[in-house]
Amino acid sequence: MSRANGGPSAGASGPPLAILCGAGAFPLEVAKDLSLAGREPFLVGVVGTTDSAIEAYPHVWVRMGEVGRLFAALRQRAIAEIVIIGAMARPEFADLRLDWGAVKRAAELAQLFRRGDNGLLVGLAAIFEREGIRIVGAHEAAPRLVAPVGPIGARVGSPEDEMDIALGARLLEALSAFDAGQGAVVAAGRVLAIEAAEGTDAMLRRVADLRSQGRLSVAGPAGVLVKAPKRGQDLRLDMPAIGPATIQNVARAQLRGLAVAAGRVLIVERERSAREADAAGLFVTGFSHVSLAQ
Amino acid sequence: MSRANGGPSAGASGPPLAILCGAGAFPLEVAKDLSLAGREPFLVGVVGTTDSAIEAYPHVWVRMGEVGRLFAALRQRAIAEIVIIGAMARPEFADLRLDWGAVKRAAELAQLFRRGDNGLLVGLAAIFEREGIRIVGAHEAAPRLVAPVGPIGARVGSPEDEMDIALGARLLEALSAFDAGQGAVVAAGRVLAIEAAEGTDAMLRRVADLRSQGRLSVAGPAGVLVKAPKRGQDLRLDMPAIGPATIQNVARAQLRGLAVAAGRVLIVERERSAREADAAGLFVTGFSHVSLAQ
Numbered sequence: 001m002s003r004a005n006g007g008p009s010a011g012a013s014g015p016p017l018a019i020l021c022g023a024g025a026f027p028l029e030v031a032k033d034l035s036l037a038g039r040e041p042f043l044v045g046v047v048g049t050t051d052s053a054i055e056a057y058p059h060v061w062v063r064m065g066e067v068g069r070l071f072a073a074l075r076q077r078a079i080a081e082i083v084i085i086g087a088m089a090r091p092e093f094a095d096l097r098l099d100w101g102a103v104k105r106a107a108e109l110a111q112l113f114r115r116g117d118n119g120l121l122v123g124l125a126a127i128f129e130r131e132g133i134r135i136v137g138a139h140e141a142a143p144r145l146v147a148p149v150g151p152i153g154a155r156v157g158s159p160e161d162e163m164d165i166a167l168g169a170r171l172l173e174a175l176s177a178f179d180a181g182q183g184a185v186v187a188a189g190r191v192l193a194i195e196a197a198e199g200t201d202a203m204l205r206r207v208a209d210l211r212s213q214g215r216l217s218v219a220g221p222a223g224v225l226v227k228a229p230k231r232g233q234d235l236r237l238d239m240p241a242i243g244p245a246t247i248q249n250v251a252r253a254q255l256r257g258l259a260v261a262a263g264r265v266l267i268v269e270r271e272r273s274a275r276e277a278d279a280a281g282l283f284v285t286g287f288s289h290v291s292l293a294q
Numbered sequence: 295m296s297r298a299n300g301g302p303s304a305g306a307s308g309p310p311l312a313i314l315c316g317a318g319a320f321p322l323e324v325a326k327d328l329s330l331a332g333r334e335p336f337l338v339g340v341v342g343t344t345d346s347a348i349e350a351y352p353h354v355w356v357r358m359g360e361v362g363r364l365f366a367a368l369r370q371r372a373i374a375e376i377v378i379i380g381a382m383a384r385p386e387f388a389d390l391r392l393d394w395g396a397v398k399r400a401a402e403l404a405q406l407f408r409r410g411d412n413g414l415l416v417g418l419a420a421i422f423e424r425e426g427i428r429i430v431g432a433h434e435a436a437p438r439l440v441a442p443v444g445p446i447g448a449r450v451g452s453p454e455d456e457m458d459i460a461l462g463a464r465l466l467e468a469l470s471a472f473d474a475g476q477g478a479v480v481a482a483g484r485v486l487a488i489e490a491a492e493g494t495d496a497m498l499r500r501v502a503d504l505r506s507q508g509r510l511s512v513a514g515p516a517g518v519l520v521k522a523p524k525r526g527q528d529l530r531l532d533m534p535a536i537g538p539a540t541i542q543n544v545a546r547a548q549l550r551g552l553a554v555a556a557g558r559v560l561i562v563e564r565e566r567s568a569r570e571a572d573a574a575g576l577f578v579t580g581f582s583h584v585s586l587a588q
Contacts, residue, residue, distance in 0.1 A: 171472045178465045180485035191474035194488040197510060198500055206492055206500070216491060 014039040017141060018079045018133075020070075021050040022086025026241065026268045030085050031057050033142035042077055044070060049088060068101015071131050081136045082128065084237060121237040137236035138266060145270070147242075147286040149262040153274035155283035157257055160188065161224055165259040165287055167191075168226030176231035182240050185255065187223030192216065200227065200240075204249035211254050221256045221281070228261035235264060243268030247276045247284070257283030308333040311435060312373045312427075314364075315344040316380025320535065320562045324379050325351050327436035336371055338364060343382060362395015365425050376422065378531060379432045415531040431530035432560060439564070441536075441580040443556040447568035449577035451551055454482065455518055459553040459581055461485075462520025470525035476534050479549065481517030486510065494521065494534075498543035505548050515550045515575070522555035529558060536578075537562030538570050545574040556580030 017039050021027035028051065031041040035057075043059040045052075050061075060073040074082070105127060125135050139146045157165065164186040171191060175181025183195035185207050192210070195203040204225065210216050229240050242260055250258050257277075260267075265286075267273055277284045311333050315321035322345065325335040329351075337353040339346075344355075354367040368376070390396065399421060419429050433440045451459065458480040465485060469475025477489035479501050486504070489497045498519065504510050523534050536554055544552050551571075554561075559580075561567055571578045 167472065171469075171474070174468050174471065175465075175488075177468065178461065178485050180465070180488065184490075190491070191472050192491045194469075194474065194490050196478075196488050197484070197486045197504055202500070206496070210491055 015081070016040045016042055016077060016079050017136065018042045018044055018074055018077075018082040020044045020082055020084045021046065021054055022084075022088040023049050023051070024086050024268070025051065025053075026243070026266070027051075027086045028053055028056075029145060029268065030083060030138050030142045033144055037142075039141070042074075042079055044073070044082075046088065050086070063097040065097040065102050066099045067105060067127070068099040071101055071133070074131075074133055080132060081134045081141075083136050083138050083141050085138045122234065125234070125237055135236045137239060139235055139239060139263070145266050145268075147260045147262050147265045147267050149286045149288045152267065152270065152284040152286065153277040153282075155257065155278065155281065157224070157259070157283045157285060161256055161259075161283070164189065164224045165226055165285075168224060168259070169228060169261070169287060172226060172228045173231065179230060182230060183225060183227045185223050185225055185253070187216075187218060187255075192223055200225070200242075200246065201249050204246075204253045204255075207253040207255070208249070221254050223253070223255045225250050225253075225255055225258040226260075227258065227265055229264050239264070239266055241266040241268055242273065242284075244272050244276050247273055247280065247282065250282055251280040255282070257285065259285045259287050262286030262288050309375070310334040310336055310371060310373050311430065312336045312338055312368055312371075312376040314338045314376055314378045315340065315348055316378075316382040317343050317345070318380050318562070319345065319347075320537070320560070321345075321380045322347055322350075323439060323562065324377060324432050324436045327438055331436075333435070336368075336373055338367070338376075340382065344380070357391040359390030359396050360393045361399060361421070362393040365395055365427070368425075368427055374426060375428045375430045375435075377430050377432050377435050416528065419528070419531055429530045431533060433529055433533060433557070439560050439562075441554045441556050441559045441561050443580045443582045446561065446564065446578040446580065447571040447576075449551065449572065449575070451518070451553070451577045451579060455550055455553075455577070458483065458518045459520055459579075462518060462553070463522060463555070463581060466520060466522045467525065473524060476524060477519060477521045479517050479519055479547070481510075481512060481549075486517055494519070494536075494540065495543050498540075498547045498549075501547040501549070502543075515548050517547070517549045519544050519547075519549055519552040520554075521552065521559055523558050533558070533560055535560040535562055536567070538566050541567055541570045541574065541576065541578070544576055549576070551577030551579065553579045553581050556582050 017034060019027050019030055019041050021043055031043060034041045041057055043054040043057045045054045045059055045061045047061055047063045062070050128135055167189060168184045168186040171184050172181045180196050181194060183200045183203060184191060185193040193203045193207050227240050227242060229235060242265060311328060313321050313324055313335050315337055325337060328335045335351055337348040337351045339348045339353055339355045341355055341357045356364050422429055461483060462478045462480040465478050466475045474490050475488060477494045477497060478485060479487040487497045487501050521534050521536060523529060536559060
């Protein structure tokens with residue numbers, strides 16, 4: 001069943017790998033990185049969600065719920081690994097377009113949709129694995145896209161910023177026990193905002209609003225966005241990511257910079273992110289667990 | 295220096311007590327409760343903040359920063375205790391109208407304004423105490439305004455609601471270590487929102503928005519607002535409160551009810567709050583620390 005990799009490749013070639021593409025440009029970055037590493041990517045686009053630019057690569061389009069079509073396309077190409085990447089709105093079960101492959105699994109799927117986001121993802125992963133399709137994290141398939149320890153871009157945080165980063169990281173760690181908290185904004189030892197269901201961008205807009213309403217009693221750039229996955233979060237299914245949009249929102253919230261958990265957060269369009277952070281006078285840095293142990 | 299209490303009183307009379315009145319109707323409720331308990335209240339209104347209805351009681355108006363005028367008014371009436379109650383916007387130091395009493399303390403005041411909200415309050419309390427004015431909590435002066443254990447209003451939470459309340463209470467407890475978290479919204483074991491600098495009302499508006507955008511994948515009323523003071527928070531200076539406005543915001547967010555830490559959260563206009571909660575189909579309840587120990 002195995003098949004030689006015929007794609008344009010550099011370096012050692014590996015077996016083909018599928019990418020289930022959510023919204024945005026990041027799935028294409030992963031595809032590019034895989035190509036460079038010699039693994040032919042096969043892109044699965046979700047109608048209404050995925051950027052049509054995926055058509056530059058071997059690809060298939062599926063609708064939400066066309067599980068049978070997806071598995072058939074993978075089997076046909078002898079693909080045994082898939083990366084799931086990019087934002088995907090959680091569909092309502094009733095809105096799914098169930099094909100025969102989905103109908104066979106309908107009871108199981110319906111049950112999944114009664115779970116929280118994380119339960120849904122874990123359940124979907126189990127369905128994939130039972131079909132012999134292993135889910136691979138973007139951080140495993142394309143490790144160059146993961147935040148390293150230390151500065152990304154020209155600026156570095158001050159010792160005060162480092163203290164805010166450490167406080168934010170400890171806060172997120174404490175929230176992990178409640179399956180909450182992928183992000184927080186901390187300024188001079190004060191917790192300004194904590195992310196829950198609204199997401200990072202909405203949290204940053206909130207801080208921007210509080211600033212513009214004069215409700216934070218601070219002048220000039222202040223505060224740090226700290227981002228990390230929840231403890232126990234399956235990074236193959238749901239890995240936090242930052243990118244140029246994050247940088248813009250951090251700038252609008254008049255923060256001093258952002259810090260992400262090294263090795264556990266993806267950076268979308270790293271060069272552009274670094275450039276825009278430099279232009280906005282922001283630092284971007286990866287922090288390690290070790291550096292937080294005091 | 296002591297003076298007989300000549301006000302209209304019921305029950306045992308006590309020495310006069312001042313109320314430094316923030317915005318809203320709550321200072322008047324405290325005044326009414328004190329009158330009923332036989333303690334003549336003397337109301338201190340802050341120009342631009344306090345409701346003019348305080349003029350129904352013995353009162354004085356001061357501007358933010360008129361510390362000397364405030365202390366003189368209290369001394370004149372031999373008042374040695376003050377309750378600070380109601381919302382007060384944190385002023386900028388530069389906006390204060392400093393009188394001679396404030397100028398004498400200007401260095402100290404300026405330093406306070408470099409602290410966080412809590413530091414500012416603690417510092418102001420120290421200035422009062424040095425003048426011989428003891429700060430008394432509303433919960434001490436008017437304990438009938440504090441949330442009791444158990445339901446307030448006709449409805450009670452389900453066993454599932456009780457689990458959400460317990461989860462929210464443990465979350466707030468964990469956040470206390472970070473001097474954050476007076477409120478959270480929890481639905482079916484999932485943390486939907488966590489309050490930081492934005493305040494409870496803004497957090498509830500956020501949940502209402504997420505609901506109306508269909509981003510929470512729930513139908514019908516879901517979730518509980520849980521409110522408690524931070525551990526170590528000085529309740530004399532900054533005690534959480536709920537009231538009819540909270541009930542309305544909880545209803546708009548399509549929650550099932552709200553739960554507050556008994557003995558540590560004030561209820562503004564309790565009868566009206568209970569009536570509006572009943573009408574909206576919401577439960578309101580006070581939870582105790584003991585009932586959370588599992």
